[in-house]
Amino acid sequence: MRDSVHFLLDHRPVTLEFGPGSEWRPTTTLLQYLRTFPEHRGVKEGCAEGDCGACTVVLAEPRAAGGLSYRAVDSCLVFLPFLDRKQLITIEGLKAPDGSLHPVQTALIRHYGSQCGFCTPGIVMSLFALHKRYESPGRPAGDAVTRSAAIDALAGNLCRCTGYRPIVDAALEVCAQPVADHFSGNEKEVCGKLSAITREDLLIQSDGQRYFRPVSLSSALSYRNDHPDALIINGATDVALRVTKQHEILPSILDLSGIDELKSWTRTARGLESGAGTTIQDLLEASAEQFPALAQMLQVFGSRQIRNVATLGGNIGTASPIGDTLPVLMALRAEIHLRSIRATRSVPIDEFFTGYRSTACKPDELITGAKIPDVPAATLVRSYKVSRRHDLDISSVSAGFRIALNSRGAVDDILLAYGGMAATPSRAKKTESSLRGKPWTRDAVESAMGMIESDFTPLTDVRGSAEYRLIVARNLLLKFWDETAHLPATAAEAKAGVA
Ligand SMILES: Cc1cc2nc3c(=O)[nH]c(=O)nc-3n(C[C@H](O)[C@H](O)[C@H](O)COP(=O)(O)OP(=O)(O)OC[C@H]3O[C@@H](n4cnc5c(N)ncnc54)[C@H](O)[C@@H]3O)c2cc1C
Ligand code: FES
Ligand code: FES
Numbered sequence: 051m052r053d054s055v056h057f058l059l060d061h062r063p064v065t066l067e068f069g070p071g072s073e074w075r076p077t078t079t080l081l082q083y084l085r086t087f088p089e090h091r092g093v094k095e096g097c098a099e100g101d102c103g104a105c106t107v108v109l110a111e112p113r114a115a116g117g118l119s120y121r122a123v124d125s126c127l128v129f130l131p132f133l134d135r136k137q138l139i140t141i142e143g144l145k146a147p148d149g150s151l152h153p154v155q156t157a158l159i160r161h162y163g164s165q166c167g168f169c170t171p172g173i174v175m176s177l178f179a180l181h182k183r184y185e186s187p188g189r190p191a192g193d194a195v196t197r198s199a200a201i202d203a204l205a206g207n208l209c210r211c212t213g214y215r216p217i218v219d220a221a222l223e224v225c226a227q228p229v230a231d232h233f234s235g236n237e238k239e240v241c242g243k244l245s246a247i248t249r250e251d252l253l254i255q256s257d258g259q260r261y262f263r264p265v266s267l268s269s270a271l272s273y274r275n276d277h278p279d280a281l282i283i284n285g286a287t288d289v290a291l292r293v294t295k296q297h298e299i300l301p302s303i304l305d306l307s308g309i310d311e312l313k314s315w316t317r318t319a320r321g322l323e324s325g326a327g328t329t330i331q332d333l334l335e336a337s338a339e340q341f342p343a344l345a346q347m348l349q350v351f352g353s354r355q356i357r358n359v360a361t362l363g364g365n366i367g368t369a370s371p372i373g374d375t376l377p378v379l380m381a382l383r384a385e386i387h388l389r390s391i392r393a394t395r396s397v398p399i400d401e402f403f404t405g406y407r408s409t410a411c412k413p414d415e416l417i418t419g420a421k422i423p424d425v426p427a428a429t430l431v432r433s434y435k436v437s438r439r440h441d442l443d444i445s446s447v448s449a450g451f452r453i454a455l456n457s458r459g460a461v462d463d464i465l466l467a468y469g470g471m472a473a474t475p476s477r478a479k480k481t482e483s484s485l486r487g488k489p490w491t492r493d494a495v496e497s498a499m500g501m502i503e504s505d506f507t508p509l510t511d512v513r514g515s516a517e518y519r520l521i522v523a524r525n526l527l528l529k530f531w532d533e534t535a536h537l538p539a540t541a542a543e544a545k546a547g548v549a
Contacts, residue, residue: 053254056247057133060143061236063243066130068256076254076261077293077300080125080133081105084140092141092171093125096208098294100124100287100356101442103207106172108179110137110233112241117186120233121331121358122179124206127290128359129283131254131263132307135247137240139233141171144178146232153231154178157224163216169209176203176354177221185228195225205441206353252308263305267312270416271391273304278413280304284312284327285359287352288368312363312418321423326363326387326416330375333362341422343450347378347433353442363417366402369409369474372445376403376475378433380467381450385421390414396421403474429454429463430534434526438513445470446513447522451530453490461485461494468523470513471506478505481527495531499524 055066066074074083081098084090084107096102105125110118118137144152151159154177158164165173180203184195200221204214233240252263262280264270273280280302283289292298306312312327315336322340324333334348334357351357351374365375366386376399385396388411399420402410411417425431431452437443448469456462464485466478481501488494508519 051251051253052248053252055131055134055252055254057135058137058240058243060138060140061240066133068254072256074130075256075299076131076259076303077129079290079294080107080128080130080138083130084125090140090142094168094171095126096168098126099291100127100206100352101208102169103172103176103353103355104168106175106207106355107141108139108175108182109133110139110240111135112244118233118237118240120179120182122176122203122206122355123359124355126294127287127356129261129286129290129293129305131252131261131305132286134252134263134308135244135249137244139175139178141174144174152178153224153229154181154220157220158217161216161220161223163220165209165212165217169207169211173204173207173209173217176207177217177224179203179354180221181225181228181231182233184225185230185234195222197222200225202349203354206355208442249308258299259301259303261303261305263308265308265310267309267389267416267418268391270304270306270309271389274416275391275414277302277304282306282367282416284361284364284367285329286364287356287360288364288370306363306416321421323419323421324362325419326361326366328362328419329358330360330362330365331357337422340424341382341431343431343433344375344378344382344422347374347435347448347450350435350437350440351375356442362420366399366420367409367411367417369403369407371406371472371474372448372470373475374435374445374448374469376450377448377467377469378431378450379420379422380475380477381431381433381452381465382422382425383452383465384423386417387419387421388412388415389418390416394418400477403476406473425452426454432530432533434529436522436526444513447471447519447526449523449526449530451527453530453534455490458489460487460489466527468506468526471508471519471523476506478502478523480505490531490535492528492531492535495528499527502527 084093094104096104107125108120110120113119200218254261282304284306312325315324315328338345365373379399384399386402434449435445436447450467452465454463464482469475484498484501502523508516510516
């Protein structure tokens with residue numbers, strides 16, 4: 051058990067001590083930490099809530115397949131213990147030892163993409179992470195950079211002043227023929243230094259705070275049993291805002307981000323099993339082929355910086371009425387795995403949310419993962435997110451829908467799950483009943499659309515009025531019909547390949 055955090059700051063080993071005399075708390079953010087150094091002021095605070103990307107840095111850590119993975123993150127949302135056994139790469143660390151600029155920086159200059167000192171460092175760091183992905187020798191053959199991949203990498207970097215076109219052009223050029231940079235040359239040495247740091251539980255007690263970051267599930271479960279009041283975090287993209295915006299001092303934290311066994315996912319013969327600690331970005335990649343409706347929703351989840359840190363377990367654990375994975379997981383009939391030191395159980399996601407921001411997870415339990423069963427050939431699942439902006443925005447209304455027709459073209463199985471319509475993500479059960487057994491026709495759907503207001507009494511808030519939400523919910527059902535009415539929806543048609 052350790053009480054200090056060890057990492058590499060660019061290439062320099064750093065040990066952070068907490069407790070009396072230390073200027074750091076375990077919930078000091080990485081941004082606050084970096085900004086105390088005169089030589090690390092390239093990183094900026096724009097919003098302190100993950101919305102602007104001015105604070106973007108890159109975290110590198112050893113990959114199971116060898117080498118390092120490089121992920122752009124918003125340093126304003128990262129607590130210091132998250133750095134343990136990682137390399138933190140800052141804008142100041144990008145230039146080569148001979149002082150020459152990184153290829154990403156020279157491409158930006160060549161394309162006139164460099165902007166003000168506030169947004170440019172974050173943009174450079176996002177492009178650096180993108181460049182590392184295409185430069186990686188282990189990347190799949192044919193994985194060539196596209197304009198949409200470049201735009202996606204930049205969606206978390208906000209500039210309200212100029213345009214993104216020259217930045218995207220620079221990204222395309224530098225990632226189309228990526229050249230190995232000095233980080234590649236040093237990977238072996240960095241991996242060696244990181245693996246020399248012992249992998250062990252961290253227990254930090256400092257100034258009225260107690261912060262536990264175990265490296266095994268068994269250790270986490272016994273801590274949970276003994277400290278049921280400790281606030282669980284994983285990516286902390288939700289919880290960190292309590293520190294950066296409400297200035298709360300969180301007294302007791304159980305941080306699951308060091309537990310490798312929660313981060314894995316596996317495809318089984320019957321679906322996908324994902325650990326609670328799987329990041330949204332990893333889940334997006336894992337689900338792309340098997341569960342396109344889920345992947346489509348994850349593609350518009352936050353930004354790359356958020357998805358690189360936020361986890362599936364965290365999204366389920368928030369029980370937020372606008373948690374984006376939740377309606378589509380309901381449509382996929384996912385099951386949530388829960389575990390305590392005494393028992394393991396699984397709960398259908400439908401039964402997991404018990405009220406506003408409350409769940410069936412007991413005080414001694416942790417969410418350990420979710421099972422997403424395969425969708426039968428003749429069943430169609432779709433997801434929808436309606437928000438004020440396309441990228442990096444919270445849903446006003448979201449939905450996950452599922453339908454299967456019988457051999458006569460009538461509705462056999464239907465599930466209509468919505469986010470943003472009630473205190474929890476919820477099904478429109480009366481609307482579902484009104485459609486069951488009916489032909490899947492526009493007339494039937496239009497008449498069912500009138501039932502939605504008997505299922506929900508939505509709130510009016512900054513993201514939309516109650517009336518707006520009801521209209522959107524009705525229209526999403528019509529859109530679903532429009533997208534599925536002409537697809538092979540009966541088992542026989544699906545088998546025959548009718549399109
Ligand atoms: C800029 C920004 C954009 C965002 N965009 C989106 C978006 O598009 N869609 C969306 O749905 N959300 C969005 N979020 C919210 C947040 O990123 C997600 O809810 C995310 O999935 C939370 O995961 P996390 O690991 O960071 O959770 P954390 O913040 O670590 O935890 C969230 C909650 O879950 C609980 N919890 C975490 N893990 C467990 C566990 N294993 N067992 C039991 N309880 C647990 C915690 O106690 C806490 O209450 C956004 C947040 C930010 C800051
Ligand atoms: S300061 Fe805006 S995303 Fe971190
Ligand atoms: S915020 Fe930097 S140029 Fe717009």
